[in-house]
Amino acid sequence: MPQFDPAIFSPLLVWLVVTFVALYVLMSKFALPKVATIIDQRAERIEGNLAKAEQLKSDAAAVLAAYEKAIADAKAQAQAELAKAAAEIAAETARREADFGKRLAEQTKTAEGRIKSAQADAMVQVRAIASDLAAGIAAKLTGASVDQAAAGAAVDAAIKER
């Protein structure tokens, strides 16, 4: 086999060293850093995008939480206003009822007073009419004039008798 001829060892070794060292230098100083740069850039980009997505997600969550809090606040406020309004209405109603009751009682009292005085007036007038009537009837029947005072006394007595 030609491979075992020691005469070829030296040129093969020399050129192996030369070419392999050249390849190593070309790769480590020149070619591989180019590939590494672009791969790093890609990894950075992906990481950046992931971080951004994470950020946006947490932002959205914060907005959602704020929105829910605002809704809850508004609901609570509306409930409070509602309760306040209901209390006000109830208080107003009670006040008006009390007012109305008082006015009604007053009016009832004055009306009762008016009725009583009207009754008393009526009694006086009825007595006058009755005594006039009694004096007239007695004069017509007997022909004698009856004293107004005596007729009044007789009517009083008759009313008392009843």
Add this chain to the structure above:
Amino acid sequence: MAEAHSPLAQFEISTIQPFHPFGIDASFTNASLIMVVVVGLITLFIVSGMRNATIVPGRFQGMVEFFYEFIANLLKENTGSAGKQFFPLIFSLFMFILGCNLIGLFGAITVTSHIIVTFALAFMIITIVTIVGFVKHGTHYFSYFAPAGAPMWLMPLMIPLEIISYLIRPISLSVRLFANMVAGHVMLGVLGTFVVGLGGLFFALGAIPLVAIPMIFALELLVALLQAYVFAILTCIYLNDAIHLAH
């Protein structure tokens, strides 16, 4: 490879330009030419693939990145992050062996079918591994030859065995690559002579080796890739042993 006279003639070194500086034979040969071409092709492959490199890679750039990631992952899986500084070495080694193996299948001389070349590469690897071991662990690196957990009475047997297996690494590493390359090329050469020989005897007989050649050629493509991979992965495993003092 077309030489009909001998299947071994393809391995012959022919001097293109004699050169003897300081009494050393450094003649530029056909093998030197192929090594220079391989280095040029690898560099051209990466540089032109990464020209106008974009975040989203095209096909060519993707191919370059595939080789990069392939070796980077190989190194990471076998040595962890401690082996990162050896990435250019493993990458150069893999690409050089792969380039030499492949270009040899297309008519050029196969540099990796020369035992002195594969041995030199293996010897370089073992030397680097040993230096790394001593730099990382000092004289404690000798404990590598006395496996932890082995019973004391086994040590007289274990230590010589471990030393022999350590010293035999450059030989097994180089002979594996050398033998695979030689066997494949000899087989292709023999089949090529059979086409002519049997075809001259009886025309149709020549068709049998002729059909076999593409199949063997496809197999040899696989072997070329596999042997470069095996060389690279074994280098990573030896490096890991030296870095982490583990078997």
